[in-house]
Amino acid sequence: MRRFFQRHVSQIALSPSLALIAIFLYGFIGYTVAVSTTTSKAFPRFDNFVGLEQYWRLFHTPRWHVAFTNMFLFGGLFLLVTISLGLIIAILIDQRIRAESFFRSIVMYPMAMSFVVTGIIWQWLLNPTLGIEVMVHQLGFESFRLDWLTNPNTVIWALVIAAFWQGCGLVMALFLAGLRGIDEDIWKAAAVDGIPAWRVYVFIVIPMLAPVFLTVVVLLSLSIVRAFDLVVALTNGGPGVSSDLPSVFMFDMAFRRTNLGLSAASAVVMLGTVLAILIPYLYAETRERA
Amino acid sequence: MSAPTATTPPIPRSSWLTPRRRKALLTRTVLYLLLAVVAFFFAGPLYILLSTSFKPMSEIQAGGLMALPHAPTAQPWITAWGEACIGITCGGLKGFFGNSMMMAVPAVLISVMIGAINGYALAKWPFPGARFVFAALVAGNFVPFQVVLAPVAVTLRTLGLFGSVQGLILIHVIYGIPITTMLFRNFFLSVPNDLIKAARIDGAGFFWIFFRIVLPLSPSVIVVALILQFTGIWNDFLFAVSFSNPASAPMTVALNNLVNSNFGVKEYNVHMAATVIAAAPTLILYVLLGRYFLRGMTAGAVKG
Numbered sequence: 399m400r401r402f403f404q405r406h407v408s409q410i411a412l413s414p415s416l417a418l419i420a421i422f423l424y425g426f427i428g429y430t431v432a433v434s435t436t437t438s439k440a441f442p443r444f445d446n447f448v449g450l451e452q453y454w455r456l457f458h459t460p461r462w463h464v465a466f467t468n469m470f471l472f473g474g475l476f477l478l479v480t481i482s483l484g485l486i487i488a489i490l491i492d493q494r495i496r497a498e499s500f501f502r503s504i505v506m507y508p509m510a511m512s513f514v515v516t517g518i519i520w521q522w523l524l525n526p527t528l529g530i531e532v533m534v535h536q537l538g539f540e541s542f543r544l545d546w547l548t549n550p551n552t553v554i555w556a557l558v559i560a561a562f563w564q565g566c567g568l569v570m571a572l573f574l575a576g577l578r579g580i581d582e583d584i585w586k587a588a589a590v591d592g593i594p595a596w597r598v599y600v601f602i603v604i605p606m607l608a609p610v611f612l613t614v615v616v617l618l619s620l621s622i623v624r625a626f627d628l629v630v631a632l633t634n635g636g637p638g639v640s641s642d643l644p645s646v647f648m649f650d651m652a653f654r655r656t657n658l659g660l661s662a663a664s665a666v667v668m669l670g671t672v673l674a675i676l677i678p679y680l681y682a683e684t685r686e687r688a
Numbered sequence: 689m690s691a692p693t694a695t696t697p698p699i700p701r702s703s704w705l706t707p708r709r710r711k712a713l714l715t716r717t718v719l720y721l722l723l724a725v726v727a728f729f730f731a732g733p734l735y736i737l738l739s740t741s742f743k744p745m746s747e748i749q750a751g752g753l754m755a756l757p758h759a760p761t762a763q764p765w766i767t768a769w770g771e772a773c774i775g776i777t778c779g780g781l782k783g784f785f786g787n788s789m790m791m792a793v794p795a796v797l798i799s800v801m802i803g804a805i806n807g808y809a810l811a812k813w814p815f816p817g818a819r820f821v822f823a824a825l826v827a828g829n830f831v832p833f834q835v836v837l838a839p840v841a842v843t844l845r846t847l848g849l850f851g852s853v854q855g856l857i858l859i860h861v862i863y864g865i866p867i868t869t870m871l872f873r874n875f876f877l878s879v880p881n882d883l884i885k886a887a888r889i890d891g892a893g894f895f896w897i898f899f900r901i902v903l904p905l906s907p908s909v910i911v912v913a914l915i916l917q918f919t920g921i922w923n924d925f926l927f928a929v930s931f932s933n934p935a936s937a938p939m940t941v942a943l944n945n946l947v948n949s950n951f952g953v954k955e956y957n958v959h960m961a962a963t964v965i966a967a968a969p970t971l972i973l974y975v976l977l978g979r980y981f982l983r984g985m986t987a988g989a990v991k992g
Contacts, residue, residue: 404893405728406815407813407893407894408809408810408815408818409809409815411805411806411809411894412806412809412810412821413864415802415806415825415869416824418862418865419824419825419862419865419866420824421830421906422836422843422863423827423828423831423836423863423866424824424839425839426835426836426839427831427835427836429838429839430835430836430838430839433838442838442839442842449733453787467894471866490719490722490723490726491723493719495719495723497719501723501726501727503978504726504727504730504731505726505727505730506974506978506982507730507734507971507974507975508730508733509974509985510919510923510967510970510971510973510974511923511927511970511971512922512923512925512940512966512967513923514923514925514940514943514944515923515943515963515966515967518943518944518948518959518963519733519963520733521736521947522736522737522956522959522960523733523736526955527755528748528751528753530747530753532751532753533751533752533753533754536751536752540899551772554900562894562932563729563730563733567730567843567985568985568986568989571982571985571986572986595931607725610855610873616987620830620989621989623832624832624834626834626925626926627694627925627940628927630925630929630944630948631925631944631947631948634948642838644834645832645834645926648837648964649834649837649926649929649930652837652838653930658838661838662838664834665832665834665837665838666825666835667831668835668877669832669834669835670836672831673831674829676830
């Protein structure tokens with residue numbers, strides 16, 4: 399017995415975790431997939447199998463359409479803004495500036511804030527009767543309008559700016575690390591040849607950062623699929639359902655509308671979206687190493 | 689090091705502002721202006737949050753978002769902490785702050801401990817199939833937790849833990865395994881194998897080597913893991929809102945209920961004070977341990 403324990407101590411130490419993950423992760427994913435093939439309402443039932451009908455219903459639910467489209471709209475804008483500005487801020491900070499750590503800290507501290515806190519802060523700043531709009535009016539620009547939170551057509555920008563404020567620090571830090579990892583000789587050679595700095599960035603340095611771009615895109619995409627707290631705190635999906643995201647839809651169907659079957663189907667679609675992002679990435683990563 | 693400026697002879701203006709120097713000076717000016725705009729964008733919200741939390745309501749309604757409070761008052765903080773109405777109770781945030789602490793501290797300590805042992809086992813005591821076990825555990829980092837929400841609720845109800853702080857601890861510990869295991873395994877790979885081998889030849893066992901050799905070599909990764917887990921668990925909203933009840937709600941849920949409730953007059957100064965209170969523990973960690981914080985965030989960015 400003692401010998402067995404000594405020989406397999408590593409497996410024994412790991413087995414509780416493995417069992418918990420097997421049940422709570424893989425088992426529960428299977429459970430949700432199973433529920434998504436039933437007409438479960440308030441409680442999960444498995445005696446009413448309907449195949450893929452919930453998925454059919456899901457994609458014929460107007461609110462899901464809004465939520466699913468928003469994920470791509472919000473995601474695309476968020477990626478574009480955060481990657482371009484994150485890179486630019488990293489380049490600015492990389493210019494041998496004074497008080498570098500001061501500027502870095504200021505860009506990165508919002509990472510410590512929860513999405514609930516971030517959402518509340520921006521709800522306040524974007525409030526048309528109290529926030530930035532009033533401030534600009536008092537500066538003398540009376541016609542200035544910032545109605546993102548109340549306009550269904552632009553509310554997605556409210557999510558983008560808040561998510562950018564919170565997430566830019568991480569992206570900036572990753573790019574800055576990438577920039578610091580680039581060989582100094584490239585800059586010396588470019589200086590000898592009299593090539594202007596912006597051309598060195600555009601044609602040499604930024605292409606060399608391709609792996610960082612890939613990492614950033616994957617990290618941000620994962621956070622986009624999961625975005626939940628920010629929407630709840632900032633817009634609560636409104637006005638109407640115009641800023642709904644799949645995670646909010648899923649939560650609402652599961653805990654408020656007691657439609658577990660449909661909710662499970664939406665959760666499985668979210669998981670599928672993550673896999674669609676990850677599998678090509680992991681495939682590329684493993685091929686690169688092989 | 690550098691020459692004292694007082695003794696440097698004044699440079700004639702004509703030779704100082706050569707076209708090249710002028711251009712460099714202009715570039716530097718533009719650079720610092722841009723950085724000032726960036727700093728304003730990121731720091732402005734926190735400044736507004738803090739200054740508003742010390743203003744009486746009359747000052748807030750008068751506008752002046754960027755102005756410092758004319759007549760600063762601590763009343764919003766006192767109200768937010770001990771008197772504000774959240775749901776049907778009017779005891780402020782203090783109870784919910786306590787809930788968050790009672791949830792986060794044990795959950796962080798347990799999940800970091802489990803992750804350290806898992807990472808050590810996988811990195812230093814490999815066995816056939818260890819890579820597969822690692823992959824199976826770490827894949828959990830990428831799963832959107834929405835896909836386990838309903839079965840977790842059912843399980844917690846069955847265990848009688850639904851709506852309790854203990855239930856939230858259990859869930860945070862379980863779903864913390866993937867990220868802490870990954871963090872520690874990747875770090876422990878860099879601990880020299882010779883150290884472990886030497887200790888094993890001397891007859892040292894799995895846990896003796898872990899506690900006496902490996903852990904003392906890894907204070908930095910332990911700090912990173914503690915920060916990462918504390919920030920994640922303190923800031924979590926999804927599990928909190930799904931599995932807590934009004935009595936056991938953590939800060940994130942209480943704050944959202946306070947600010948986004950539709951009842952009564954909105955006391956914005958109280959909301960701002962409450963928001964600062966909710967953000968304070970993780971912000972303080974960031975200020976004190978910024979370097980570790982960044983490492984934790986980078987490692988944790990994949991997490992679900």
